[in-house]
Amino acid sequence: MKRLLQRLLGRLPIGWLQLTHNPMRFAAALVGVAFADVLVFVQLGIMTSMGTATLRPYSFFDADVMISAADANGLTDGGNVARQWLLQAMADPDVIDGMGLLIANAPWDRGDADISLTTFGVDPARPTFIAPDIAGDLSLLEVQDAALLDRLARGLGREAAAAIRPQSPLSFETQGRTLTAYTTFAGGGGFGGDGYMMVSDQTFLALFPARSSAAPDHILLRLRPGADVTAVVARLHRLISDLDLRIRSYADAAQEELTYQKTKRPTGIIFGFGVLIGVLVGLVIVYQVLSTDVADHLREYATFKAMGYGPRFFVSIVLEEALILGILGFLPGFAVGATILAAMGKMTTLPLALTPSMAITVFVGTVVFSALSGAIATRRLAAADPADLF
């Protein structure tokens, strides 16, 4: 390492030699940086997981435009939309089809655990609104009380889920009715529910009698191929007289919910602050280590100043130390962070994982913030006055 640094720096790697001269302090500093990285990894992992979980239900459907109630900040959030607006929207020449989407939570007493399934009521005759990997099984929902079940739902059990097939369906009780799952699709537990279930609109209305087909949660629209979504959305705003409705492209609706979850919901804000706190902890730890190191070596630095070393030399030593701490502290932080996220993902079935982009982001952040701490710590170098040596 010393030789490598000497070759890279073109001088003695004084930062490295200073840090490694006191192995206990060096180890403690690396543990500190690693701890800050673990904090950031875990918070970032949860935030990323929240984003994945937020967008996941959008991936079950295939639509161009979504019409929602004014207070609908997300797919499973907000009031209903009058079905009449679906008919009104169909008047637009570029709108070729529409479907009301019904959503509610269905509790399922599994004996050892009560789970809650976010249930979508869809028209089984409209497979074009359903994602291709699910649409092939949509016809199964034409049978009353039939369901497609999320095989990754929390509390379902992987083996039990794998056994669900049309020839070996699973029947279960929910909302006072017996549903039969004929097959499964890949969803997964999120922050708002344990998994997903898809049923026909008729089965949905039987499960939730208080709901009405005249008032779905959202209206999904398909447009003519090649149609300008933005232009259609603008026309629909003029066409639909309820000015409070949220009419957006389907992609925009998904992004708006993601932004809402991250910036307006308490969970998103808390995890965002968690990342910030991790960064600040790292910044303070590296600054503390470096500024102590500078203070401990003021006499030596003053000697080097007397010998004719200029300010850039001292800044380069402190930055060298900052980068060593940042890079070497990142490695254990990465390992521990990945392990914790994997364990949390296994326990919660949330999509928690340390992704390459997260690793790169945290690595770059660690190096940048370590360098920033180093830059702040160099202010103490001014106290090294060579005239005081005599």
Added chain:
Amino acid sequence: MSPIVEITGLNHWFGQAAARKQALFDINLTMARGSFTVLMGPSGSGKTTLLTLIGCLRALQEGSLRLIDQELKDADEAQLVLMRRKLGFIFQAHNLHESLTAGQNVMMGAQVHPGVEADLAARASSHILGLVGLAERVDYWPANLSGGQKQRVAVARALVGGPALLLADEPTAALDKDSASEVIDLLRRLGHKRGMTTLLVTHDNRILDRADRILTLEDGRIVADDVRPSK
């Protein structure tokens, strides 16, 4: 040959306004190249102030100081830094970097000069440590060296860059008689061999008979200038 140090009408003060106190009064001094000069005087007489001014560690306030043919009056910090690379410093405390071995400490004296590669600096430091009798201690940490050995490493560090002028402040103060004698002999021998000028501040009377010239400073003024016959 022009003198290596030429000081004319130098005055220096510390503090501001009412607290301003003059430390040096009208200093006029020239030092010939290759000489070994001892600067003496009681504490507070201005020796250290004069040494730090000649060593480019303080900015000149009044008067003229020509060092190695360059006027330091109005020199900026960057110029002072460059000039310091032509000087060698030995302090009362050895001031070795505890995280660097003896060899690495000496390398720092060589690598201050731009373009000196690490390999060359390492060879030069081993060579000069050999000259000061520490060839076997190149890889020792300062903590594992005796006081005399540390001061010899400091001497090697000051000399490795081939300074034109060596400034030493009480280099033997912390040493026993034998070690002190060893260090002074070393400075004389290597200085003579390399044509280096030495200005040494000391209270140690044992050193006086080795000096070419003894300057005595009192209350900020040079009160005696005793030039000895060359040895």
